[in-house]
Amino acid sequence: MNNALLEIGTEHLPARFLLPTLEQLKNNAAAILQEHRLKYAGLRTFGTYRKLALEIKELASASEDIQKEVKGPPAKLLKDANGNFTPQAAGFAAKNGLKPEQLITVETEKGPFIYAKAVIKGEKTQKLLPAIFAEIIKSLNFPKNMVWEDTCFRFARPIRSILALYGDKVVKFEVAGIKSNRYTYPLISFGRKPIKINTPDEYTEVLKNQPQPILVDIEERKTALLKTVQACAKNLGYKADLDESLITETLSFTEHPVALSGDMDIRFLTLPRELITTVLKTQIRMFPVVNDNDELQPHFIAVRDGVSVNQDEVRTGFKNVMTARLTDAVFFYENDLKTGLDAMREKLSTVNFIDGMGNMLEKTERVEKLAAKLAEILNLSGEQKTAVKEAAHYAYADLTSGVVYEFSELQGYMGGVYADKLGKNKKTAKAIGEFYYPLTASSALPSTLEGAVVSLAGKIDSLAANFAMGQIPTGSEDPYALRRQAMGAIRIIAENNFDISIKQIVEYANSLLPTENKHTAELEDFLWQRLANILEMQGSCADEISALQNTSKAPANILAAGKALAKTRTSESLLSVAQAAKRVGNILKKADLSLSKQINTALFEEKQEKDLFDALENTEKELKPYLSLATQENYEAILHILAKLELPLNNFFDKVMVNVENKAVKDNRLNLLGKINIVLTGSIADISKLQKRG
Amino acid sequence: MNFQDIIHELQTYWKKQGCIVVQPYDVEKGAGTFNPATFFGSLTSKPTKACYVEPCRRPADGRYGENPNRLGKYYQFQVILKPAPENVQEIYLNSLKAIGLDPKTHDVRWIEDDWQSPTLGASGVGWEIWLDGMEITQFTYFQIMAGQTLKPITAEITYGLERIAMYCQKKDTIFDIMWNDDTTYGELVKESEKQFSHYNFEEANIENLRRYVLENEEECKKLCKKGLYLPAYDCAMKVSHYFNTLEARGAISVSDRTNIIGKIRGLAKLCAAEYVKANEPEEK
Numbered sequence: 001m002n003n004a005l006l007e008i009g010t011e012h013l014p015a016r017f018l019l020p021t022l023e024q025l026k027n028n029a030a031a032i033l034q035e036h037r038l039k040y041a042g043l044r045t046f047g048t049y050r051k052l053a054l055e056i057k058e059l060a061s062a063s064e065d066i067q068k069e070v071k072g073p074p075a076k077l078l079k080d081a082n083g084n085f086t087p088q089a090a091g092f093a094a095k096n097g098l099k100p101e102q103l104i105t106v107e108t109e110k111g112p113f114i115y116a117k118a119v120i121k122g123e124k125t126q127k128l129l130p131a132i133f134a135e136i137i138k139s140l141n142f143p144k145n146m147v148w149e150d151t152c153f154r155f156a157r158p159i160r161s162i163l164a165l166y167g168d169k170v171v172k173f174e175v176a177g178i179k180s181n182r183y184t185y186p187l188i189s190f191g192r193k194p195i196k197i198n199t200p201d202e203y204t205e206v207l208k209n210q211p212q213p214i215l216v217d218i219e220e221r222k223t224a225l226l227k228t229v230q231a232c233a234k235n236l237g238y239k240a241d242l243d244e245s246l247i248t249e250t251l252s253f254t255e256h257p258v259a260l261s262g263d264m265d266i267r268f269l270t271l272p273r274e275l276i277t278t279v280l281k282t283q284i285r286m287f288p289v290v291n292d293n294d295e296l297q298p299h300f301i302a303v304r305d306g307v308s309v310n311q312d313e314v315r316t317g318f319k320n321v322m323t324a325r326l327t328d329a330v331f332f333y334e335n336d337l338k339t340g341l342d343a344m345r346e347k348l349s350t351v352n353f354i355d356g357m358g359n360m361l362e363k364t365e366r367v368e369k370l371a372a373k374l375a376e377i378l379n380l381s382g383e384q385k386t387a388v389k390e391a392a393h394y395a396y397a398d399l400t401s402g403v404v405y406e407f408s409e410l411q412g413y414m415g416g417v418y419a420d421k422l423g424k425n426k427k428t429a430k431a432i433g434e435f436y437y438p439l440t441a442s443s444a445l446p447s448t449l450e451g452a453v454v455s456l457a458g459k460i461d462s463l464a465a466n467f468a469m470g471q472i473p474t475g476s477e478d479p480y481a482l483r484r485q486a487m488g489a490i491r492i493i494a495e496n497n498f499d500i501s502i503k504q505i506v507e508y509a510n511s512l513l514p515t516e517n518k519h520t521a522e523l524e525d526f527l528w529q530r531l532a533n534i535l536e537m538q539g540s541c542a543d544e545i546s547a548l549q550n551t552s553k554a555p556a557n558i559l560a561a562g563k564a565l566a567k568t569r570t571s572e573s574l575l576s577v578a579q580a581a582k583r584v585g586n587i588l589k590k591a592d593l594s595l596s597k598q599i600n601t602a603l604f605e606e607k608q609e610k611d612l613f614d615a616l617e618n619t620e621k622e623l624k625p626y627l628s629l630a631t632q633e634n635y636e637a638i639l640h641i642l643a644k645l646e647l648p649l650n651n652f653f654d655k656v657m658v659n660v661e662n663k664a665v666k667d668n669r670l671n672l673l674g675k676i677n678i679v680l681t682g683s684i685a686d687i688s689k690l691q692k693r694g
Numbered sequence: 695m696n697f698q699d700i701i702h703e704l705q706t707y708w709k710k711q712g713c714i715v716v717q718p719y720d721v722e723k724g725a726g727t728f729n730p731a732t733f734f735g736s737l738t739s740k741p742t743k744a745c746y747v748e749p750c751r752r753p754a755d756g757r758y759g760e761n762p763n764r765l766g767k768y769y770q771f772q773v774i775l776k777p778a779p780e781n782v783q784e785i786y787l788n789s790l791k792a793i794g795l796d797p798k799t800h801d802v803r804w805i806e807d808d809w810q811s812p813t814l815g816a817s818g819v820g821w822e823i824w825l826d827g828m829e830i831t832q833f834t835y836f837q838i839m840a841g842q843t844l845k846p847i848t849a850e851i852t853y854g855l856e857r858i859a860m861y862c863q864k865k866d867t868i869f870d871i872m873w874n875d876d877t878t879y880g881e882l883v884k885e886s887e888k889q890f891s892h893y894n895f896e897e898a899n900i901e902n903l904r905r906y907v908l909e910n911e912e913e914c915k916k917l918c919k920k921g922l923y924l925p926a927y928d929c930a931m932k933v934s935h936y937f938n939t940l941e942a943r944g945a946i947s948v949s950d951r952t953n954i955i956g957k958i959r960g961l962a963k964l965c966a967a968e969y970v971k972a973n974e975p976e977e978k
Contacts, residue, residue, distance in 0.1 A: 011783055012821060014806030049804075144808065146819035148778060148835055148847050157819070158835075160780065189797035192784055253803060284827050302801075302827065310799035317800070317826025317861070324763070 001061055002167030004125075005200035006133050007046075007053040007184055009161030015049065015252035017142055017156050022047045022218070025054050028139040036128055037064040046204065046216040048255040050188065053216060054136070055200055059166065063122035070096055075105040075112035089114060126166060130173035130180075133164050137175050149177045161185060168199045187212045187255055187306050212306055214255040221251055225303065228259040229287055232301045236261055240301050241288040246281050253285075254305040261289070262319045264298040268326045271333055272417045278407050279325050286322065332402030339401070341418055345393070347400040354480075357465040358514060360396050366512045368392040371457035373508050378453065378498055384427075387450040391431035394419060395454055398432075412436040431455075438488045445492055452492050456505075459489040463526070464509035468517035472526070483530070490530040494555040502527045502551040524551045531555050535562045544569065547689035557630040561684045564635030569690060573643040580649040581680040581688035584673050587658055591670050599675065603668040608648070608655045615648035616676055623683060638684050649676070697859045697873045700793050701747055704771050704853065707792040708745040711785060713773060716746040721928050722935040725750050726772035726852055727811060730927060735774055736839045736848040737966055738974045745773040747855070751935065753894035753942035759880075759887035762867030766890050767883070771853040778835060778849035786833065786851055790825070794862060801826050809834045813934055815841040815959040818850070830858050840966030841959075894942040903943070906936045907954065914961045923968035930961035 013021070022045040029043055033056070041058035072092040080086050085093075085100040093100045096116035106115045142156040149158070153176035164171035164180040173180050183194035184203075190212050197203050207214040215221040225247065233240040250257060268276060273296055280286040280300060289299040302318045336344070348360035357363070371392040375385045398404045398415035416433020420426070431451035435458060438445050446452045462485055466472070473482050493500060502524050510517040517523070532545050540548070540562045548558050548565065568574060604610045622641045626634040658669045680687045695703070705715050719729045726732060726748035735742045748770045756766025775782060787797045803824040809832060810817035820834035832852040836844055856879070859871045869880025914929035937954050940946050946954070 012804035012806075016806070144819070146835055146837055147845075150846070152845065158778075188783060189787060189800075189802055192781065253805075304801035304826075305803070306798075306801075313799070314801050314826045317828060321827035 001058050002125075003200040004056040004059045004129065004167075004171070005053065005163065005165045005197070005203055006136065006171075007051055007161075007163035007203070008137055008159055009163065009185055010050055010052065010155070010159050011157040012188075012253075013049045013052075013157050015249045018047055018049060018252040019218075019248065021052060021140060021142065021156070024140055025052055025136070029054055029056070029136050032132055032135050032139065033059075036132055037066065037122060038125060038128065038132070039064065045218075047218060048214065048216055048221075049253055050255065051184065051214075051216055052140075053163075053203070055203070059125060061126075062124050063128060065122050066120045068096070068116070068118050068120055070116045071106075071108075072103070072114035072116060075114055078103065078105060078114050092116065126169065126171075129164070129166055129171040133162075133171055133180070134173050134175050137162075151177055153177070163197060165197065165200050186210055187214065189306060212256060215257075216255070218251060221254070221257065222247070225250060225254070225257040225259075228257055229301055229303065232259040232261040233287075233289055236289060236297070236299050238289045238291050238297050238299070241277065241290050243277075243281055243287070246285060246287065249285060250303050254303060256306055257303045258305070258307060259287075259301050259303050260311055260315050260318070261299055261301045262315045262322075264300055264319075264326070265323060266298045268330065269296060269298055271326070271329055272414070274410060274413050275329055275333065275403060275407070275417075276326065278410055279329050280322070282407070282409070283325050284318070284321055286318070328406070329403065332406060336398075336401040336403055336414070336418060337421060341394045341397045341415075341422055341424075344397040344400045344418075348396055351399060354465060354469055354471065356469050356515065360399060362514075363461060363465070364393070364396050366509075367395060367454070367457045367461050369512055370461055370509055371454045374453050374457055374498075374500070374505075377500060377504075380449065380453070384450055387425055387427035387431060388453050390424060390428040391419075391435070391450060391454045392457060394424070394428070394432055395435050395458055438491060441484060441487050445488075445495055449496065452496050452498075456489055456492045456498075459485045459492075460505055460509045461512070463489065463523060464506060464513055464517055467519040467523040467526070468510070468513050468515055470519065472519060472522055482526070486527050487530045487533070490527060490534065490555055494531070494534065494559055497554075497556045499554050501553055502531070502555070527551070531558060534559060538562060539566045541566075543689055543691040544685070547685040547687060549686075554630070560630055560632045561635045563632045564639055565685055568636055568639040568643075571639075571643050573646040574639060574687070575690060575692055576646045577643055577649060577680065578687045578690035579692065580645075580653060581677070581686075583653060584677050584680065585688050588670065588673060588677055597671055597674065599671045600664075600668055603665055605665060606656050608651045609669060609672060612648045612652045612676070613672055615645055616672070616679065619645060619679060623679070627683070635684050642680065642683065642687060645676075645680075695794055695859075695862050696875065697855065697871050697879060699874075700855060700859055700862065701769075701771060703793050704789060705745060705747075707789050708773050711743070713743045713745040713775075716744045718746060718748050721931045722751045723748070723931055724752055724813075724934060724938055725811070726770040727814065727816070727850065728931055728934070729772065730924070732772065732774050732848075732850060733814065733839065733927065733962070734923075734966070734969050736776060736836050736844055736850075737842060737970055739846060740776075740973070741846075742774060742776040742848070745771070747771050751938070753890070753939045756887060756891035756894055756942070758891040759869070759884040762869060765856070765868060765883070766887055766894060768868075769855045771855050773851040774848055775851075776848040777846035782849050786823075786831070789851075793858065795825060795858075803827075804833070805829075807832065812955050813958045814839065814962050816962075820850075825858075825861060828857060828861055830854055830861065840962045842966055842970065894939055895944075898939050898943050900940065900943055900945045903936045903940050903945070907933050907940070910936070911957060911961065915964065918961075918964040918968050921968055921972060923965045923972065926961075926968070927965040930958060930965055933961060934958050 026043050026045050033040060039060040040056050044055045046053040073088050077086050077088045089103060090100050092114060093103050093116060096118060098116050098118055104115050104117055105112045145154040145156060147154055159176045159178055161183060162175060162178050162180040163182060163184050165182060170182050171180060182197050184197055185192055186195060195206060197206055204217055207216050215224055229240045276296060277288045280288050287301040289297045289301060291297055300322055304314060348364055351360040353360050353363045371388050375388045394415060398411060398418060401414055403414050404411050412435045413433055416429050419429035419432045427448060427450050430448050431454050434446040434451045435455050437455060446455045463482055466480055466482055506520060506523055510520060528551050535545050535548060544565045548562055550558060619641055623638055626637045660666050709715055716731050729748050731744045735744060749767055750770055751767045753766055755764055757764040790797055804821040805824060807822040808819050816839045818834035818836040822829045823831040823833055834850045836848045836850060856868050863872055865871050869878060869884060871879035873879050873882055910929040910932045914926045917926035
């Protein structure tokens with residue numbers, strides 16, 4: 001039992017590949033080791049942009065034995081008349097690595113059969129590892145691959161070394177023309193003198209103790225990174241804005257992170273904050289510096305790979321680059337302010353939206369109309385309507401701005417800044433600034449009612465337009481992020497308690513499109529699926545969701561009903577009513593649909609149908625006060641009332657036959673059930689969809 | 695280090711690495727990759743090592759010599775190595791030393807940047823290389839050229855000479871770069887930037903340019919049919935340049951653009967196919 005180590009030495013891997021690849025390395029290794037029946041105590045990965053390493057703790061010295069029992073031909077074929085093994089028996093034995101003498105016969109239900117029963121001995125790990133290590137390397141997948149050498153091996157970037165040890169022995173194999181050995185390499189800028197690794201155990205320590213230390217353990221490197229960045233910030237008397245994705249990226253382009261700080265010309269602080277931090281974080285990978293009130297300070301913290309030699313010149317270099325980038329930003333920003341929102345908006349006519357759905361100016365005009373319509377339906381005040389109109393008018397204007405052209409992630413935000421700076425109403429500016437909210441499935445919605453309406457209009461138009469052109473997301477294919485937009489739209493409607501259904505809003509959006517939307521049903525279902533996702537997240541089960549499925553109701557009501565249903569469904573009575581409702585539905589399905597709908601009490605023959613009728617009338621009366629306001633409490637009350645139908649319904653089905661000879665009596669009973677059905681399926685949810693739990 | 699010395703030192707360094715020092719190719723082009731030494735050089739199995747300065751014309755990037763960071767014509771220093779040597783990254787880092795930029799005392803960062811040229815039907819995998827935050831080099835392992843899958847793989851290293859000079863000389867504008875001890879880059883190119891910007895943005899005759907595009911396209915196809923892939927490729931480069939000029943002139947619509955780029959790619963493929971036919975022994 002020894003520890004094993006595999007290190008794939010590569011040229012600079014793309015930063016975004018590192019962490020997912022290490023994850024894969026671990027998972028694939030576990031699967032491959034299992035397949036080879038090799039036991040071990042644990043797996044650990046290490047990695048930098050030039051090293052992908054795997055440590056296998058206490059790897060067994062041989063793979064596990066396995067018992068094998070294979071059924072062969074019938075026993076009569078074991079030996080021939082002369083008592084010699086038949087060719088069939090000999091062949092079967094050979095196939096299973098046995099001599100014919102070792103075969104046994106076993107009594108089965110179908111008579112006696114020949115069996116090969118053997119123990120497959122495990123193999124020495126030393127012998128298995130070369131193939132296993134090669135297999136692990138080959139198993140790694142990347143978003144993008146390349147070839148670089150004669151064997152045309154595919155990997156993210158060229159492999160330049162392979163370190164492979166089992167205990168103190170090199171595991172010898174070759175991949176991509178590279179022979180494994182016991183060497184790793186220093187920071188690339190410090191040459192390529194091999195570093196000898198004697199055993200897996202000393203790997204991280206040896207790298208750490210180099211003149212230029214390499215922190216190959218991700219967690220250790222992260223701790224070091226945070227420490228060096230925070231120390232820099234502390235020296236300045238401030239804090240660093242420790243953006244999580246920048247930290248991850250920085251970890252992925254350093255083997256030994258060393259932070260250095262520098263000053264930023266104070267004039268840049270007049271730029272919008274997000275613009276400065278976007279330039280710093282995404283263009284030049286620097287950490288912004290803030291004070292205790294989270295106000296941006298005129299400094300930067302950059303991270304270089306390796307120790308601090310020539311720090312001043314490096315600092316000057318970083319500062320110059322930052323200055324050049326921020327100068328560009330100032331240029332774009334000032335230019336945009338000069339251009340103004342109206343000119344930006346006009347220019348939208350040169351930006352294509354999606355083929356067949358016009359340009360972005362035409363889209364803007366549709367969104368303006370849709371937003372105005374929604375403001376009307378939702379009873380917004382005159383003042384609110386004005387802000388909605390103005391915000392929708394300029395919602396997409398910033399797409400043609402210089403800043404957004406350079407930094408597309410600032411769309412919306414910059415529009416809001418420009419609206420504010422150019423003297424638009426504060427509400428308008430806020431709505432534009434939050435137009436693309438929520439930016440992720442679960443992040444914040446537009447914070448104002450005006451913003452919510454405009455943002456909703458934009459999303460629904462995009463969805464309707466894409467569906468009309470047949471661009472419907474399938475599987476993982478969703479190039480226009482329609483799922484996220486649909487989720488955003490549903491959340492806006494539900495969380496703002498907008499009294500509008502999926503059907504209605506789709507209809508409004510469709511009516512503004514230049515062509516007919518032939519995929520309306522798909523779009524409604526697509527939106528419903530997002531609502532179903534929310535139901536699921538708040539604890540609804542599959543049968544409850546199908547009971548709740550309804551695109552003609554306001555999503556907020558459905559969510560409230562969902563909560564009520566999840567809470568009430570444990571009631572036995574309700575489930576019993578659900579069973580009865582199913583039966584009602586089945587009977588009605590087979591029935592003649594041209595019913596008069598009138599119930600004539602004079603035609604009742606049985607007490608149970610009269611009782612059910614009375615119960616129904618009573619239920620309707622009881623339900624009335626709860627139907628006007630769609631709250632969870634009311635929905636719970638409704639469900640309790642419906643549950644009370646258990647007894648009359650069950651009695652009815654016990655004693656009353658619906659399909660009798662007398663047509664008048666039969667129709668009357670069907671009419672009664674028809675009315676019951678409306679109450680059971682239409683009051684809150686389709687109760688008949690609820691399943692009994694096992 | 696003066697601009698001309700940077701070029702000299704890079705040539706000297708790469709000459710020592712066994713590169714032929716090729717001279718710039720005398721047809722307008724938008725990037726060093728268009729140079730026949732790179733374009734054809736990457737195609738066959740024959741090993742190649744070459745380096746050269748290549749003037750690149752990008753008509754739409756001109757700013758009348760007024761923007762300190764933009765030029766309509768600038769210089770790349772390009773190295774191609776086929777097959778890409780195992781220690782190519784190290785060789786590159788040492789070349790920085792040769793121009794006074796010791797990687798030990800600077801932050802050298804390799805940022806994922808996969809190059810592609812729809813015009814040449816080419817793509818590769820590689821990085822842009824940052825020195826203390828500034829991009830100074832594009833490093834690409836070609837994977838496909840003119841639609842052909844490559845083997846062996848060529849490494850292409852393209853230095854942005856002006857960027858490097860600005861960094862070495864600590865200048866804020868391109869025009870202040872010292873070409874030699876007493877002449878600035880600006881003195882040599884500013885007037886040309888101004889005049890060519892006027893030409894490219896205002897004066898270039900659109901009808902003539904459209905005609906040149908068509909004529910050269912015809913010519914290229916005709917020459918390819920006769921196996922004359924070298925003059926044919928000149929024609930393809932010219933189509934590309936006239937297209938770039940038309941674009942600067944604002945005479946190209948979105949659909950035009952896709953259309954002409956597709957045409958140029960078609961021509962590049964024809965030339966490449968003829969070159970391979972003539973220079974590569976038949977595969978088994």
